[in-house]
Amino acid sequence: MQPATNTVDPAEVAKFEAMAAExxxxxxxxKPLHMLNPCRLDYITTQIAAEFGRDLKAAxxxxxxxxxxxxxxxxxxSEPMARLGAQVVGADAAARNIPVAQLHAEQMGLxxxxxxxPAEALAEAGEQFDIVLNMExxxxxxxxxxxxxxxxxxLKPGGLMICSTxxxxxxxxxxxxxxxxxxxxxxxxxxxxxxxxxxxxxxYTLIRTAGLDPVDRKGMVFNPAAWRWSLSDRxxxxxxxxxxxxx
Amino acid sequence: MDNPAQGAILAGMKQDADVIIAGGGLxxxxxxxxxxxxxxxxxxxxxxxxxxxxxxxxxxxxxxLAIASQRLLAAIGVWPVxxxxxxxxxxxxxxxxxxxxxxxxxxxxxxxAELDQGPVGYMLEDRFLYRAFLAAMEAAPNLTHIGATAIxxxxxxxxxxxxxxxxxxxxxxxxLVGADGRRSGVAERAGIGRTGWGYGQTALVCAIDHELPxxxxxxxxxMPSGPLAILPLPGNRCSIVWSExxxxxxxxxxxxxxxxxxxxxxxxxxxxxxxxxxxxxxSYPLNLTLANAYTAPRVALIGDxxxxxxxxxxxxxxxxxxxxxxxxxxxxxxxxxxxxxxxxDVLDRYQGWRRFDSTxxxxxxxxxxxxxSNDNPLLRAGRDIGMGLVQSIPALRQRFMRQAAGLSGxxxxxxxxxxx
Numbered sequence: 001m002q003p004a005t006n007t008v009d010p011a012e013v014a015k016f017e018a019m020a021a022e023x024x025x026x027x028x029x030x031k032p033l034h035m036l037n038p039c040r041l042d043y044i045t046t047q048i049a050a051e052f053g054r055d056l057k058a059a060x061x062x063x064x065x066x067x068x069x070x071x072x073x074x075x076x077x078s079e080p081m082a083r084l085g086a087q088v089v090g091a092d093a094a095a096r097n098i099p100v101a102q103l104h105a106e107q108m109g110l111x112x113x114x115x116x117x118p119a120e121a122l123a124e125a126g127e128q129f130d131i132v133l134n135m136e137x138x139x140x141x142x143x144x145x146x147x148x149x150x151x152x153x154x155l156k157p158g159g160l161m162i163c164s165t166x167x168x169x170x171x172x173x174x175x176x177x178x179x180x181x182x183x184x185x186x187x188x189x190x191x192x193x194x195x196x197x198x199x200x201x202x203x204y205t206l207i208r209t210a211g212l213d214p215v216d217r218k219g220m221v222f223n224p225a226a227w228r229w230s231l232s233d234r235x236x237x238x239x240x241x242x243x244x245x246x247x
Numbered sequence: 248m249d250n251p252a253q254g255a256i257l258a259g260m261k262q263d264a265d266v267i268i269a270g271g272g273l274x275x276x277x278x279x280x281x282x283x284x285x286x287x288x289x290x291x292x293x294x295x296x297x298x299x300x301x302x303x304x305x306x307x308x309x310x311x312l313a314i315a316s317q318r319l320l321a322a323i324g325v326w327p328v329x330x331x332x333x334x335x336x337x338x339x340x341x342x343x344x345x346x347x348x349x350x351x352x353x354x355x356x357x358x359x360a361e362l363d364q365g366p367v368g369y370m371l372e373d374r375f376l377y378r379a380f381l382a383a384m385e386a387a388p389n390l391t392h393i394g395a396t397a398i399x400x401x402x403x404x405x406x407x408x409x410x411x412x413x414x415x416x417x418x419x420x421x422x423l424v425g426a427d428g429r430r431s432g433v434a435e436r437a438g439i440g441r442t443g444w445g446y447g448q449t450a451l452v453c454a455i456d457h458e459l460p461x462x463x464x465x466x467x468x469x470m471p472s473g474p475l476a477i478l479p480l481p482g483n484r485c486s487i488v489w490s491e492x493x494x495x496x497x498x499x500x501x502x503x504x505x506x507x508x509x510x511x512x513x514x515x516x517x518x519x520x521x522x523x524x525x526x527x528x529x530s531y532p533l534n535l536t537l538a539n540a541y542t543a544p545r546v547a548l549i550g551d552x553x554x555x556x557x558x559x560x561x562x563x564x565x566x567x568x569x570x571x572x573x574x575x576x577x578x579x580x581x582x583x584x585x586x587x588x589x590x591x592d593v594l595d596r597y598q599g600w601r602r603f604d605s606t607x608x609x610x611x612x613x614x615x616x617x618x619x620s621n622d623n624p625l626l627r628a629g630r631d632i633g634m635g636l637v638q639s640i641p642a643l644r645q646r647f648m649r650q651a652a653g654l655s656g657x658x659x660x661x662x663x664x665x666x667x
Contacts, residue, residue, distance in 0.1 A: 025592075059286055108406045
């Protein structure tokens with residue numbers, strides 16, 4: 001993998017730097033993702049540690065694990081996973097995200113293999129991973145069943161898929177569309193299409209059909225008093241996250 | 248990539264440490280030990296030469312440790328080393344007093360039984376605590392201690408911060424913590440302004456030996472010119488923190504030891520029998536100084552660097568250790584999530600947790616001091632009645648006490664005595 005700075009027009013680098021700064025500004029355009037990130041990371045790290053018998057108190061707890069971050073964007077999940085020792089491939093269908101993510105990882109001293117590729121191409125190439133992160137992606141794809149089947153193909157036996165998305169009900173319409181896009185302007189209007197949201201039971205069915213065993217699901221709940229997201233065992237009414245295993 | 252952990256190893260190699268702590272007093276080493284034990288790589292840079300303080304004999308300087316602080320010391324392994332030298336506080340009596348009259352009839356009397364959990368606190372001399380920290384730092388595997396060396400420059404960047412030491416060395420880390428006191432150079436270089444004012448008061452500090460046993464009871468008399476605290480040390484010995492107006496303090500400081508005792512005696516009556524000086528006398532001008540922010544890019548402030556408070560009730564160290572516990576927990580949690588521990592949103596979590604609490608306490612103690620450092624007869628009658636009321640309402644008294652013991656509010660794990 002060539003570093004981004006060797007393959008792009010130097011004039012582009014300044015633009016990428018600005019975009020990287022934007023991706024990584026906790027109070028900027030991607031503030032909602034930054035706010036959600038500690039909660040997502042708590043879930044992801046706990047599930048990986050439990051499945052692979054790793055101690056999160058140890059240095060480099062995920063050393064030796066190969067991880068794919070689908071829809072990696074600026075690398076908000078890829079970087080923490082690399083820092084914890086995982087060998088990370090970050091894939092994004094948007095070409096402009098790749099040099100931006102590469103540049104930021106380089107600034108942070110992290111080595112991450114970022115690729116402009118759809119997940120399907122990685123599966124066709126026979127790539128195999130211990131962990132596939134599929135976070136806030138499935139509600140944007142055209143064929144959720146086909147996409148999850150691709151994720152299954154990408155996993156080694158015993159591998160783990162962590163998948164988060166948005167529930168489909170009147171509350172999620174109010175919170176994710178009206179609240180987040182129209183009122184708070186956390187996300188651009190049209191970021192989400194409510195009819196593409198998936199209920200937890202529908203997702204479990206899709207996951208099982210893809211050949212994976214769902215083993216855990218939790219809600220991710222925004223607490224406006226603490227201004228912070230936290231995990232919930234019971235409230236999966238808007239954002240939720242699941243873990244599945246390839247047996 | 249042949250080596251699966253290559254990326255992360257590369258990241259680790261890029262910085263000399265995860266955290267650089269400026270300041271080798273008490274809060275800096277406490278934070279360093281807590282982080283080091285959780286697996287972070289820490290460098291403590293102390294402008295002072297460590298040995299000078301470590302070799303000191305008895306000098307009367309001591310801390311009133313809240314229970315939460317004692318739990319933190321236990322959690323980082325320092326408490327077992329100092330426990331034998333600590334004096335358990337079985338009760339704290341606060342009273343309104345005036346020279347020559349002794350305590351007023353209404354006084355607060357807190358005792359250990361009301362807290363339901365052993366002593367209300369501990370008295371511990373600075374020399375024992377500091378020595379224990381020094382030894383613990385020497386033994387800590389992830390901690391480097393650089394003494395007699397100042398930080399002369401700091402440069403925050405995208406991925407970390409670089410500091411330049413007075414010997415010309417440069418060190419880099421993810422975060423620089425300012426534990427460098429009320430005139431914090433870290434805060435100043437980060438462009439963090441300060442708000443504060445003097446009290447026109449000076450604390451006279453000394454230790455006395457006395458004839459009668461103190462029974463582990465601490466006394467705080469609120470005198471018109473400032474509070475007088477009598478804090479029990481092991482044996483028949485007490486530490487005295489006596490606040491006076493600057494003018495009075497200058498006069499008293501100039502007195503001979505015999506004349507000093509003659510002035511001190513009537514102020515706390517004869518309940519300890521004959522008293523005599525047990526060591527040198529110190530004086531410290533009192534002022535309040537609050538940093539306008541607790542964080543800046545790649546920088547966090549703890550202890551007096553964030554909030555230098557009136558040393559009433561010995562809250563300075565207790566407040567600092569609450570910063571230590573909160574910052575340690577935030578940084579360790581971020582590490583275990585794989586976050587960049589110096590990122591602005593991570594440091595914001597620390598500021599959000601601590602800033603309101605310490606500012607409220609700092610201003611609260613300022614208010615208490617202003618209320619009591621006054622000889623207006625109406626105010627005096629009012630506070631006597633007020634203290635009588637607090638005394639007669641157990642719930643209010645318990646609340647007052649739990650706050651003083653540092654047990655209220657959302658408690659960081661270290662203050663509960665739990666490991667990170």
